[in-house]
Amino acid sequence: MKVSIVGGGGLVGSMAAYALQLGKVASHICIIDANRQVAEGVALDLLQGSSIVADQRITAGDMSEVATSDIVVITAGLRRKPEESRLDLINRNVDLFMGLLGEAKKAGLRDSSYLVVVSNPVDVLTYLAIKKSGLDWKRVIGLGTQLDTARFRSHIARRLQVPPTQVQALLLGEHGDTMVPIWSSATVAGLPLESWPGWNAQQASESFEETKTAGAKMISLKGGSGFAVGVSIREVVESIILDSRKILPVSTLQHGLYDLRDVCLSVATEVGCGGARKQFEIPISSREKIALQNSARVLKGIIEQVETRIARRPAPVATAPAPAAVSAASAAAPAVTPAPVEQKTIGHPPLVTRPHATRAAWNRGA
Numbered sequence: 001m002k003v004s005i006v007g008g009g010g011l012v013g014s015m016a017a018y019a020l021q022l023g024k025v026a027s028h029i030c031i032i033d034a035n036r037q038v039a040e041g042v043a044l045d046l047l048q049g050s051s052i053v054a055d056q057r058i059t060a061g062d063m064s065e066v067a068t069s070d071i072v073v074i075t076a077g078l079r080r081k082p083e084e085s086r087l088d089l090i091n092r093n094v095d096l097f098m099g100l101l102g103e104a105k106k107a108g109l110r111d112s113s114y115l116v117v118v119s120n121p122v123d124v125l126t127y128l129a130i131k132k133s134g135l136d137w138k139r140v141i142g143l144g145t146q147l148d149t150a151r152f153r154s155h156i157a158r159r160l161q162v163p164p165t166q167v168q169a170l171l172l173g174e175h176g177d178t179m180v181p182i183w184s185s186a187t188v189a190g191l192p193l194e195s196w197p198g199w200n201a202q203q204a205s206e207s208f209e210e211t212k213t214a215g216a217k218m219i220s221l222k223g224g225s226g227f228a229v230g231v232s233i234r235e236v237v238e239s240i241i242l243d244s245r246k247i248l249p250v251s252t253l254q255h256g257l258y259d260l261r262d263v264c265l266s267v268a269t270e271v272g273c274g275g276a277r278k279q280f281e282i283p284i285s286s287r288e289k290i291a292l293q294n295s296a297r298v299l300k301g302i303i304e305q306v307e308t309r310i311a312r313r314p315a316p317v318a319t320a321p322a323p324a325a326v327s328a329a330s331a332a333a334p335a336v337t338p339a340p341v342e343q344k345t346i347g348h349p350p351l352v353t354r355p356h357a358t359r360a361a362w363n364r365g366a
Contacts (some may be wrong), residue, residue: 001241002028004061004069006100007076009033011223012118014042015230016073016237017058021046024054025238030069031060034076063100067108071237074100077119087305090121094306097125101132111135114240114275117142117251118233122175123299124306126251127264138275142251144266145171145179147225147232149249151214152181155207160196162188169193170249170282171211172266173295179266180291181208184284236271243273247280257281258289260296263303 003020007013008031020026029046033039043060050056059065066072078096080089097119109115115135117126126142133140148171157164169186173179183204186193193199218225239246248271254260257267257279270278284292 001026001070002030002057002068003071003073003237004030004032004065006032006063006066006072006074006104007119008060009035009038009042010075011226012077012229012233013073013075015226016075016118016233017042017046017230019227019230019234020237021050021053021056021058023234023238024056025241026056026071028057028059030065031058032062032065033060036060036062063103063107065107066104066113067110069113071114071116071240072104072109073116073118073233073237074125075118075233076100087302090124090302090306091309093120094125094128094310098128098132098310101129105134109133109135113139115140116233116236118229120175121302123251123264123266124302127253127299127303128306130253130264136275137253138277140253141236141269141271141276142264142266143175143229143233143236144251145173145175145249146236146266147229148175148179148211148214150228150232152207152211155210156186156188156193156203159203159207160188160198167193170268172249172268172284173292174265174299175251178291178295178298179212180288180295181211182282182284182288184288185282239271240273240275245270245272245277247271250276252276252279254279254296258284258292260293263296263300265292265296265299 003026005013005017008017010033013031013033017029017031020029031039031043033042039060043058047058050058074097076096078089078092111134113135115129115133117129117140119125122142122144126140126144129135130137130140149169152171153167153169154164156169157167160167166189167187170182171179172182183194188196215225235246236248236250238244239248247268249266250269250271251264251266252269253264254262254267258281268280268282269276270280
């Protein structure tokens with residue numbers, strides 16, 4: 001399959017491309033960026049190592065490549081300006097994203113393609129992509145809390161000094177201030193985390209706090225997250241390509257699980273051929289469910305503000321930041337009617353819950 005990365009010249013996009021190269025699954029990786037020179041440089045750098053890694057086609061191109069792409073990954077985004085409010089940043093990124101989406105449609109985005117949204121605010125942009133792209137909602141997947149969950153598990157493992165791959169713990173809801181740690185189902189090697197030797201409420205609080213502030217810390221240390229977000233994107237993309245049907249905490253349109261509807265946020269989702277194949281209502285505590293519903297309310301409030309603003313303005317034109325984003329003219333499209341969704345409620349007694357905090361700042365750190 002051909003995977004095109006819009007914003008592939010930036011840190012997040014280039015790391016996603018590198019991760020996909022090392023995964024050896026995508027047959028063609030195309031780098032698209034407003035700065036064509038940077039896109040060509042990233043593609044050439046990857047190509048020069050291909051004889052050691054895998055037999056893949058690696059190219060640089062423009063938005064016309066979307067027409068022949070099986071999966072389009074959008075990583076382009078704008079960073080927060082000094083003294084800029086969160087809502088102002090959201091509005092600027094919405095304008096950029098809608099412009100890119102309009103150009104992708106103009107280029108010939110196919111009904112059979114998949115759209116993987118990485119740009120922030122990812123849940124809001126995923127919702128808008130479903131409404132405006134013309135794709136079936138199952139084929140539009142936001143990265144959601146996939147990266148947050150990977151960080152969360154790794155921080156827990158480090159504190160307990162256990163292998164990271166043996167920690168299973170989820171963050172659901174918004175990728176942002178209101179994301180919810182699901183302590184009630186967290187395990188180590190299949191055993192309840194809450195009863196693991198040495199685990200306590202302080203470690204739980206510290207692990208979640210470290211996860212919440214990870215993006216800001218990456219910015220202060222090295223300018224943004226790269227490696228972790230790259231492999232997080234790869235897991236979603238390769239699950240589609242290989243029809244792995246992995247259960248991932250990605251952002252998708254909700255149709256009633258946990259009493260959530262008409263909003264995009266992260267729940268346990270089976271990802272494979274066709275995109276978001278199933279959504280699961282895993283058992284969570286009453287406190288966690290309330291927090292998840294609050295997360296949905298917050299997102300709906302933001303979406304309402306954004307849609308009201310879009311309705312009052314002419315179609316936006318994306319402004320290209322250098323070098324990470326791609327500019328494009330916006331084009332409007334009718335909203336799509338959601339296809340039937342398979343949802344499953346899994347029942348077993350929940351474990352004792354741990355307290356959690358709210359996130360201090362919204363930022364993927366890319």
